[in-house]
Amino acid sequence: ACGGGRSAVAAPTGPPRRGGTLRVGVTGGGSSDTLDPHTPTTNPDIARVRNLYEPLLYRDHDYEFEMLVAESVTPSPDARVWTATIREGIRFHDGRPVTPADVVATFRRIMDPDDPKSGASSLTMLDEVVATGDRTVEFRLNEPVAVFDDYLAQYSLGIVPADFSLDRPIGTGPFRVDEFTPGLQSVFLRNDHYWRSGRPYVDRLVLINFGEDDARVNALLSSQVDAIDQVPVALVDVLRSDERLRILSSETGTWLPFTMRVDRPPFDDVRVRQAMRLIVDREQMINQVLSGQGRLGNDLYSPFDPAYASDLPQRRRNIPEARRLLAEAGKSGLEVELVTAPIQAGAVEAAQVFQQQARAAGVTVRLKRLDTTTFFGENYLSWDFAQTFWYTRNYLPQVASGSLPDAPFNETHWNDPEFLDLVGRARRTVDEAQRTELLRQAQRIEYERGGMIIWGFLNQVDAYQVYVAGLVPDRTGLPLSGYSFCDVWLG
Amino acid sequence: MSLFRRALALPQAKVGLMLTAAVVLLAVFGPWLGPLLTGHDPMEFAAKPFRPDGAAGTDGLGRDVLSRFLSGGATLLLYAVLATALGVVLGTALGMLAGYSGGRLDSVIMRGNDVLLSFPQLVFALLAIAMLGPQGWLLVLVIGITHAPRVARVARQATVAVRDNDYIRAAQMYAMPRRTILLREVLPNITGPLMVELGLRLTYSIGYVASLSFLGLGIQPPAADWGLMINENRIALVVQPWGVLLPVLAIAVLTVGTNLITDSLASAASRREKEVLS
C-alpha cells in the first residue's frame, strides 16, 4: 500500500513521471518463496505481499494507521465488536469489486483450523466475522480488545476474493502478478484498477532475490538493480560517497534483543538478569554492531507506541553494580551459553560483542552458533539464553506475540502475575489515558524484572540509484519504505 | 630421510620451505606478537567497524585487523594439519590394505571409496555441519574423511606397483605377518607418492578450512581466523581491504609454499624412481 506521510526529497525533481521498470534487490528468499497473501515468511515474500495485496488498514511510514481496503474501522463502546466499512469503489486486480463476503472469506482462510495461516495466532480473540451490510463487516470478539485495529493492521491479512486460489493470486494491491519464479524473482505489472488514481507510477516492478550481501551490493554498484534493501551497515559510508547512489536510512522500532529464560537457572534469579542488563554497553553495541545506525534501547520495546514509558531512566553500563548483584546471587564467575544464529544482520555480531563486554564483569559467555533453521527448530523456545528479532509493533500486539504465557513466541517464558493482570486490564480498557497508565506500569515491571536485554533499535538502511524517486524513511522496520513501491518513480 | 634431502636440494623446495616457515612462524608467534605491536587484544574493540585506524584498520566489529590477523593463523593451521594427518593415515591404511590384499577385499574397499568419492564434498560438509553444528573436531573429521578416499587411491596404486616386487615375495616366504609386511616392506617404499599426496592434501586442507569458514560453516566467531576474517570482512573489500587481503595473502603464501614443497618432493621421488630403474 502507498503511504501518506512526508513527500520524497530525491534527485529527480518536478512532478512524478509514469512508466519504466523498477528493479529491486531483496534479501533472502529461496525455493520456498510463495505468493500466498497470508503466509509471507521471508523478506521477498513480504515485499510481494505488500505490493499485491492490502489489508483493511495498515501502518504508514510514520507508524500511524492508514485505511486501505477499509474506509474506517471502529469499535463498539465495549470494544467487543469492531465494524469495518469497505472503501467505496475498491476493486480487485480483475476488476471485480470487493464485497463483505470477500472479507469474511479472507478471514475464514486465515483462521482455517486445518491450515491456520501466520496471522491466525494473534487473532485468538476473534470469534466470528460477519457481513452486516453492502459494505460493512463486523468482527465479533470473545473478549474486549481495545486495540483490535492494531491486530488487523498486519501485512499478512491482505483481503482477497472469496474464490481466491494461488493459481490466480489476486488482491487489491498496486501491482498484479506477471511472472513468478520461486527463489529467483517476480515480475509485477501495474494494477490499472488501483483505487488511488494515477498510481503506481512504474509500469513494471521486478523483485529479485539475493541470498548474499555481496551480490546484492554488487548488483547495485553495477547498475543491475535500481534499489536494494538492507545495506550492510558497515558499507553505508562507502555507498554514501558514491554519487550514483542514495542511502535511505530509517529510524525504526525494530529490535534484536537477548532473551533470558526467567524460569530456569541462572536467569530465574532476577539479580542475575539485572546484572546482565547492566553489563551491556549499549553505545558500544550500537557502534560496533550497527556502525552507529541505531538508537539506544532501555530494555523496553514498542518505542512508537503512545504509551511508551519514556520516563524510565536510561539504563547504562555499571560493572561494579553488576558484579555486586552477581555476588549477591552467588553467581560470581558466572558461565553461560549464548545461542546465536544469523537470524538477522547483526545478530551474531551482537552476540560476539556481548561476549566481549561480559568479560569485564567476570562473566564467561560461550557462543553456540547455529544455522537459522536449527535455531528456529525444535529447541527454539527452550534456549536458556539466546536472541530474537522483531519488527516495529505497538505494545499490546507485541505482548500478545511474545510476552504472555500463551503467546506463540514467549522466548523468555515470561509469566509474571502482576504484569499479566495489568496487561489484561489494559487490553479491555477503551479509554486511552487509562490504558496508557496501565501499560506504563506493565512496562515498569518488565524494565525491572524482564528477561530481555533490549540494547537498541536498529535503523533500516537501504540504498537506491539516484534516479529513483519516491522512497522515504519508514518506521515499520520493513526496508525500502516498507516495500511499498506505488509512490516510486524513475527520473 | 633421503627423499627430503634430495627434495631440499631443489631451489623451489627452498623457496617453498621459506614461505611455509614464514607463515607458520607468523601463525605460531602472532598471538603474542599482535598485542605488542598494535596495543590491541584481538577481541577488543579498537574503533568503529571498518575504519582505517591502526596499521591495517578495523574489522566488521571494530576490532583491530592486524592483531586479529596475527592471531588468526594458528587454528587454521592446526585444523589443516590434523585433517591432513587423519586423511593420509586413514587413506594410506585403506589403500595399502586394498592394494596388497587384492581380490574381494580390494573390490570392497575401492567401491566404498568410489561411493565416498562421488558423494559431493561440499554436500558432505554441509550435511555433517548441519547435523552436528560447526565444531573443530567435526571440521577435522569431515575434511579428513574427504581426503581419505583420494589418498587411498594413490596409496593403492603405489602398493600395487610395489606388491609384485620380489622383496615382498621374499618377506612372504619368511612368513612375515601381513601387518609387518605392510608396515616394514610396503610403506617405506611408497613414501614418495605418499609425501606428495601429503603435501597436496595439506594444501587442499588449508583451502578447504578457509572455504568452509567462508561459507560460514567452518571456524566460528568470535575466533580470529583467517578464513573467517575473509568472510567477515569481504563486504568491505573496497573500503578496508586489509581485513581480506592479509589473510588471503597469508593463505596464498602458505599454500604456494606447501605446493612448492610438494612439487619438489614429487620430482625428487620421480627422480629417485628413475635412478632405481636405470
Next chain:
Amino acid sequence: MTQVAVRNALVVSDLRVATLTGTPVLKGVSYEIAPGEVLALVGESGSGKTTAGLAALGHFRQGLVSRGGTVLASPRDGEPVNVLELPERERRALRGATVAYIPQDPALSLNPALRIGRQISEVLEVHGYGASDAERAARVAEVLTEVGLPGDEAYQRRYPHQLSGGQQQRVGIAMAFACRPSVVVLDEPTTGLDVMTQTLVLRTVKELTTHHDVAALYITHDLAVVSAIADRVAVMYQGELVETGGTEEVLRRPGHAYTRRLVAAVPHLDGGSPGTPASGTAPVLAVRALAVSYGDHRVLRGVDLDVRPGECLMLLGESGSGKTTLSQCIAGLREHDGGSVELDGATLPAATRARSAEQLRAVQYVFQSPFSSLNPRKTIAQSVEAPLRTLTDLDRAARRDRVAEVLDRVRLSRALADRLPDQLSGGERQRAAIARALVTTPRVLLCDEVTSALDVSVQATIVDLLRELREELGMAMLFVTHNIALARHIADRIAVLRDGEVVEEGAVDDVLTAPAHPYTRELLAHTPRI
C-alpha cells in the same frame, strides 16, 4: 679389414661428449665402418657405447652435449657430410634415411598406440621414399619379408603388444632398413631375447648388411654374439676406445687388460669342471607330478625332479617354459594344482604360511633380479636379518653375528652392511640376496636365473661364488637358467624343461655331448660360442 679400398660409410673421429655439468662421457673416440661391414662396440655398462652410437645420428640425449670431433656419414649416392655441423632440419632428414637406429628395447621404442605398418611407412613418408602410397606400401611389405616377418596387410595392422619380443625387434630392424640407409646403429638388439630368437635376429642383421652393403655399428657386451656377427671389434672402456681390431684377433689375443677380463668371463660350453654326480642317495628334494595352470593355460604338466644332497641340478628352459613357476612352487610362493613337493620324503605344504619354520629354513630361494628382491628402503644388514627374525628365535646379538658371518661368506665387505641396495652394484646386490638365502643354512637353495640380470663379468663371479659356497656348505641347489653355456661351470645334472614338461634329464656331460631330445640339440646349436 677386407674392404680397405671402399670409401668408409661412417667415419667418427675424436668424438668428445660431456654431461652438462662437464663430466666427460666420451673422451675422443674414433672409428670407421665400411659398407657391408659390422663393427662391434663392446664394453661394460656405462662405458659410453650408446652415446657413441647415437652420436652417429647427431643425437645426444638430454643432459649430454657434444664437445668436438666429427662424424662423417656418407649417403648412398652423395658426398660425406659432417653430421654434427648440420642444422637441425638436415640432421632430421639424415636420420632414418642415411643413418638408422635400432634400439635396445623394442618394447619401449615402438609406439604402443600405432600399428606397426604405420610406424614403418611413416619413415618412408617423411623421407620422401617412393613416389606414391602404393609404392611405399609395397616397400613396407617387402622390408617386413626381408626381416622374416609376414608382410601381409593383417600383420601390418597389428599393434606392438600383439607381437613377441623377437618379432618386435625385427619390426625395429625393418623400420631401420626401410629407407635403405647406408649406416645402421644397433644398440644391443638381442639383449633380453632367448637364444633361438637371438640367432634369428643376428642372422637377419648379418644378411641385410651384407646384402645391401650397409655399414653396421653393433653395440653389445656379449662377446659370444660379437664372434657370431662382427667383422671388427672396438672395445670401449670408460669413454675411450682401448682396443680395435679384427674379431678373431681381439678375442684370441686381447691386448688391453679390460678386454682380457671380458674374454675370461665368457662362459664356455666346452670348458669348465664337471661336478661329480652324487647318485644313489635319497633325494633331499623331490618334485612329483607337479601341475600348475592359469585358467586354460597349463604351465606345468606333471613335472618330476629329484635333487640329491649336495648336488646341483640345472633346470634349463627357454622363456615361458615354466621355470620360475616351478621353482616358486617349490619355495611355496605359488600354489600348485596337482602333484607334490617333498623335502626329505615329507610332503611340503603348498603355501609358505602353512610351512613350519624348520621347513622354511630348509628351502631358500634367490630371486632373478637383485634390483627388485631387496627392499630399497632397508639396509643390507636389515634385509639379511629378516629371515632370522621370523624363522629363528635367536636374540638380537646372535642375529647380528650370524649376519656378519654370512656376509663374509658371500665375500661382501662389512662396510656395505649398512648401505641401502641402490648404493651397491648389481653384483654386490646379488651377493646380498644370496646371503639372505644362506642365513638360515638351508638344505636346498633355489636360484632362479640369478645371473641373467647381470653383466657378463659379474655373472661369472656370481657363478663362481655359488660353486664355492656349495662346496663349502654342502647344500643341494636347483639352478634355474636359460643359458646352457653355464652348465659346465656349475651343474652336476641338467633337466631340460619345455612347455611345462621335462623333456630331457641327465648328467651334464651326457646331455651336452649326446643330447637325446631334438629341442636340446637345437638349443646347443643356437648357442653362440667364441
Next chain:
Amino acid sequence: MFHLILRRLAVSLVVLWLVTLLVFVATLLLPGDPARAILGQQATPERIAALRAQLNLDAPVWERYLDWLGDVLTGDLGTSAATQESVNALLGDRIAASLVLLVSAAVLATILGLALGTWSALRRGRGADHAVSGISLVIAALPEFVIGVALVVLFATTVFPVLPSVTLAPPGEPVWSEPAQLVLPVLTLTLVVTPYIARMMRATMSEVLDSGYVEMARLKGLPERIVLTRHALPHAIGPVAQVIALQLAWLAGGVVVVEFLFRYPGIGQALIDAVDHRDVEVVQAITLLVAAVYIVVNLIADIVGILVNPKLRTEVSS
C-alpha cells in the same frame, strides 16, 4: 573390450546404487523439522502438524527409501517439501543453467590446460615453463571464492566496471540469453580448474616426451610436429582424461561457492537453500545428481582410457 566396458558400467551402477543409499541416510540424519523450516519463525504448532502429515514424514524409513528409489528410477525426483512442487520442475532450469556454466568452464579449462601444459612441457626448464608453473601454482593455491571476489572487484564494481557481477536473467528466459553475465562465473571456474589440468598435462607430456618411442620417432627423422601430434599427444590423453574427469566432477560439486557468489541460478544455490530449509527431497536430488555426474564423467574417462589403449581395445581380437 566390450566386456571390459560392460563390467565398468556394472560397477558404476553398483556405486550409484550405494550412493543413493548413502544420500538417503545422510539426508535423513539432518536435524530439524522440515515442516518448521518451511514455515519459519512465525509458524504455529497446528500449521506444523498439518504440514508434517501432508509430507508423509511419519512413515517408516525403509518404506520412504523404497518409495523414493522407485520414484527416482522412474525419473521422478519427488516433491519439494518447501514448495510442494515437483523437484523435476524445480531443478530443470537450474540444471540447465549449471550445465551451461560447467560445460563452458570445462571446455575452456580443458583447452587452456592442455595447451599450456603441452607448451611448458616442450619448454621444460626454460623461462616460459617456470612462468607457467609459477602462475598456475599461485592460482591453484587460491581458494575459488578469493578468485571470484578478485574478479568482481577487477571487472564489475571497482577497477573496470565493464561486466555484470551477478546473474539476473529475465524469468522464463535461460541464463545464457545474456552472455555477458556468464563471463565472470565461467572465468572463475576456469581459473580454478585450468592449473590442475595444465600441471597434469605438463607432467604427462614430460614423461611421454622422455619415452623411448618419442626418442625413436625423433631418431627416425620425423619432424617435431609429427612427433608431437602422432607420437606424443595420444599417450597423454588417457591419464589426462582422468584428471579432467576428476576436475569436472569437482566442478559439479564445487560450483556451489561460485554460484553463491554470483547469484547464479544453478543447482549449487538451490543446494545451500535446500539444506537451510531442510528440503530433504531437493538435497537428495541434487546430491544424487552431482554423484551421478561424477560417476558418469569418470566412466567416460575410463572408457576413453580403454579406447586409446590399443592393448585393452584389442583384447577380444587377440
